[in-house]
Amino acid sequence: MFSAFKSIPxxxxxxxxxxxxxxxxxxxxxxxxxxxIYGLFVQQFGWTVYIMLAGFTVSCFLTLPPWPxxxxxxxxxxxxxxxxxxxxxxKPQESQKKKKHK
Numbered sequence: 001m002f003s004a005f006k007s008i009p010x011x012x013x014x015x016x017x018x019x020x021x022x023x024x025x026x027x028x029x030x031x032x033x034x035x036x037i038y039g040l041f042v043q044q045f046g047w048t049v050y051i052m053l054a055g056f057t058v059s060c061f062l063t064l065p066p067w068p069x070x071x072x073x074x075x076x077x078x079x080x081x082x083x084x085x086x087x088x089x090x091k092p093q094e095s096q097k098k099k100k101h102k
Contacts, residue, residue: 016070020063031055
C-alpha cells in the first residue's frame with residue numbers, strides 16, 4: 001500500500017518554485033483587482049471577498065501540487081565521496097590551537 005505513494009513525485013526544482021510563486025502572485029493580483037472592481041460596481045464588499053477567496057483557491061490548486069511543469073529543470077547532484085576512515089569524523093580537531101582573547 002505505501003509503496004504506491006513512493007512513486008508519486010513530491011518535489012519541485014528551483015525554477016519551478018519561481019514559476020509557482022509568479023503564478024500564485026499573478027492569480028491573487030488579478031482576482032483582487034476583479035473583486036475590487038466588481039464589489040465597487042455592485043456596492044457589496046462581500047463579493048470582493050468571495051472573488052478573492054475563489055482566486056486564492058484557484059492559485060492553490062495551480063501551485064501547491066508538484067505538477068510536471070514545475071519539475072522540468074532538476075538539479076544534477078555530485079556523487080557522494082566515500083569517507084577514508086571513521087576516526088577523523090568522531091574526534092575534534094586537536095591540531096588547532098585555541099586562541100585566548102585578552
